[in-house]
Amino acid sequence: MKILEDRIRQDGTVLPGNVLKVDNFLNHQIDPQLMDQMGAEFARQFADQGITKVLTVESSGIAPAVMAGLHLQVPVIFARKHKSLTLTDNLYTAKVYSYTKQVSNDISIDRRFLDADDRVLIIDDFLANGQAVQGLFDIAETAGISVAGVGVVIEKRFQKGHQMVVDAGIPLVALASIASFEDGQVVFAQD
Ligand code: 5GP
Numbered sequence: 001m002k003i004l005e006d007r008i009r010q011d012g013t014v015l016p017g018n019v020l021k022v023d024n025f026l027n028h029q030i031d032p033q034l035m036d037q038m039g040a041e042f043a044r045q046f047a048d049q050g051i052t053k054v055l056t057v058e059s060s061g062i063a064p065a066v067m068a069g070l071h072l073q074v075p076v077i078f079a080r081k082h083k084s085l086t087l088t089d090n091l092y093t094a095k096v097y098s099y100t101k102q103v104s105n106d107i108s109i110d111r112r113f114l115d116a117d118d119r120v121l122i123i124d125d126f127l128a129n130g131q132a133v134q135g136l137f138d139i140a141e142t143a144g145i146s147v148a149g150v151g152v153v154i155e156k157r158f159q160k161g162h163q164m165v166v167d168a169g170i171p172l173v174a175l176a177s178i179a180s181f182e183d184g185q186v187v188f189a190q191d
Helices: 002-011 032-045 062-072 131-143 160-167
Strands: 013-015 019-021 053-057 076-079 091-097 104-110 119-127 146-156 172-182 185-188
Touching (some): 002 032, 032 062, 032 146, 053 062, 053 131, 062 076, 062 119, 062 146, 076 131, 091 131, 104 131, 119 131, 131 160, 146 160, 160 172
Parallel strands (some): 119 146
């Protein structure tokens, strides 16, 4: 999406460790109009796939997932990273290592929200090493549901996640695809 690439060029900052900071429009302050356009684009690309639910992981995945769910007109479920008093048993759980925070979390979804005949679209803000998406794949497999696709706002194609999703045979849509960072600048993939 050109509008997203322009915004990344304008507002993104490349940090050490191959981390792109985009917290003034994506994952701290949120630009709702841009988010809405991205949700519409995910919905357009995954239309007619029989998607029944959108899955994501809290917290940065929630905004794009909600917009995708709004445009697809299906419910949105976010996996929680911390167990709460109201979320104790009857959970699907997977382990996820966080690339940016360098800690491992269990992510959980209440079993009541997934049905055997669900067909889900996984949405996240970033695809880096693919740990978050793999955690949701694990939950989908345990729940016996099918994954129609993965949609990410930004993929860093030079990290492992892109190939992991391709190797799993799952359709992948990245609204912006970063080939590399060079001298603190973002280089987008050409295709
Ligand atoms: P993965 O599990 O694919 O390694 O990483 C995905 C998660 O790590 C994303 O949900 C995102 O929150 C975070 N992340 C990975 N790379 C970046 C990055 O370059 N910038 C930001 N802001 N977050 C990232």
